Amino acid sequence: MYNLDFKSDRSMDLVGIGRLCIDLNADQFNRPMEETTSFTKYVGGSPANIAIGAARLGLRSGFIGKVSDDQMGRFIQQYLQKNNIDVNGVSVDDTGAVTGLAFTEIKSPENCSILMYRDNVADLKLDTTNVSEDYIQQSKALLISGTALAASPSREAVFLALDYAKKHGVIVFFDLDYRAYSWNNDKETAVYYNLVAEKCDVIIGTREEFDMMEQFENFSQDDHKTANKWFDYSAEIVVIKHGSEGSIAYTKEGQTERSGIFKTKVLKTFGAGDAYASSFIYGLMNGWDLDQGMQFGSASASIVISKHSCSDAMPTVEEINQFLKSASISEKE
Numbered sequence: 566m567y568n569l570d571f572k573s574d575r576s577m578d579l580v581g582i583g584r585l586c587i588d589l590n591a592d593q594f595n596r597p598m599e600e601t602t603s604f605t606k607y608v609g610g611s612p613a614n615i616a617i618g619a620a621r622l623g624l625r626s627g628f629i630g631k632v633s634d635d636q637m638g639r640f641i642q643q644y645l646q647k648n649n650i651d652v653n654g655v656s657v658d659d660t661g662a663v664t665g666l667a668f669t670e671i672k673s674p675e676n677c678s679i680l681m682y683r684d685n686v687a688d689l690k691l692d693t694t695n696v697s698e699d700y701i702q703q704s705k706a707l708l709i710s711g712t713a714l715a716a717s718p719s720r721e722a723v724f725l726a727l728d729y730a731k732k733h734g735v736i737v738f739f740d741l742d743y744r745a746y747s748w749n750n751d752k753e754t755a756v757y758y759n760l761v762a763e764k765c766d767v768i769i770g771t772r773e774e775f776d777m778m779e780q781f782e783n784f785s786q787d788d789h790k791t792a793n794k795w796f797d798y799s800a801e802i803v804v805i806k807h808g809s810e811g812s813i814a815y816t817k818e819g820q821t822e823r824s825g826i827f828k829t830k831v832l833k834t835f836g837a838g839d840a841y842a843s844s845f846i847y848g849l850m851n852g853w854d855l856d857q858g859m860q861f862g863s864a865s866a867s868i869v870i871s872k873h874s875c876s877d878a879m880p881t882v883e884e885i886n887q888f889l890k891s892a893s894i895s896e897k898e
């Protein structure tokens with residue numbers, strides 16, 4: 566088991582902080598973007614996807630972020646509200662910044678890529694004046710997404726939110742969410758990621774994201790060494806995602822759980838991590854065993870990668886349970 570003390574006297578379950586952007590997913594898939602002519606617009610941004618996924622599962626979710634003062638910013642705010650996400654922590658940029666765009670390319674189910682337009686984006690203009698201590702202390706948990714550390718003043722806003730969370734006993738989830746295009750170099754990334762990870766209770770990332778963060782060590786992709794490093798700081802749980810090979814989770818109390826995947830008709834692979842994170846967090850916040858949360862996360866990921874969108878495709882509890890009734894987890898060696 567694990568030791569996460571979610572405070573019961575809080576009006577929100579999970580508050581996300583970071584990127585609110587727009588996904589433009591190619592309508593014509595199984596071809597390069599050069600050959601596509603239309604896209605469907607969805608709300609995107611990894612932390613936004615996770616918060617939306619959590620809300621769809623019934624968690625009381627909020628968000629701390631900044632949107633552009635235009636139609637895209639209003640689209641995002643309206644979508645969050647329609648999906649029962651508290652937007653009192655969302656501020657509107659007044660500098661003329663724009664909404665980050667993620668053009669997604671589905672060359673084949675396993676060969677997807679994202680073309681990011683992120684110059685002068687509103688999400689990285691989030692600053693410390695936009696981070697309310699009262700807002701954070703109302704929540705049981707805070708979700709930090711790594712890309713919000715990519716530039717000031719968003720970086721300082723995240724560090725302040727983290728300090729408020731630790732001050733008020735708010736459990737902190739750190740989804741590494743490493744997107745190289747947002748950074749100058751990976752050493753700079755690792756410096757800031759380490760400073761945050763050292764204070765977080767649950768760290769979730771792919772093997773590659775942990776390798777980037779731990780590049781000053783010599784762990785040679787050893788999951789167990791990775792986990793033990795973070796247990797020496799504040800972590801209670803470390804989850805390492807291995808794509809279609811599944812995932813592994815460790816607890817500070819000595820538990821290790823491996824999870825396979827649920828085979829599905831894959832349309833696109835992106836969104837798997839956000840779906841996994843939202844459902845895994847849901848399981849932890851309901852006091853489930855680690856393996857139950859991992860199975861719920863894996864099922865959610867399979868559902869989302871079989872659909873065109875990420876945010877829109879985030880499933881309800883009923884949809885996941887229905888999926889689990891007919892699915893069988895394929896254990897990867």
Ligand SMILES: Nc1ncnc2c1ncn2[C@@H]1O[C@H](COP(=O)(O)OP(=O)(O)OP(=O)(O)O)[C@@H](O)[C@H]1O
Nearest residue numbers: 806807808809811812826834835836837838863866
């Ligand atoms: N092809 C697949 N089929 C079924 N399940 C998958 C597949 N790929 C990933 N998953 C599930 O989703 C989880 C997260 O996927 P992955 O390790 O790719 O994270 P990620 O890189 O953060 O995802 P994203 O592409 O959304 O950024 C995996 O641990 C696994 O449970």
Ligand SMILES: O=C(O)C[C@@H](O)[C@H](O)C(=O)CO
Nearest residue numbers: 588609610611667835836875
């Ligand atoms: O996080 C991003 O900026 C891209 C997302 O919007 C997109 O939905 C995705 O890649 C999810 O993993």
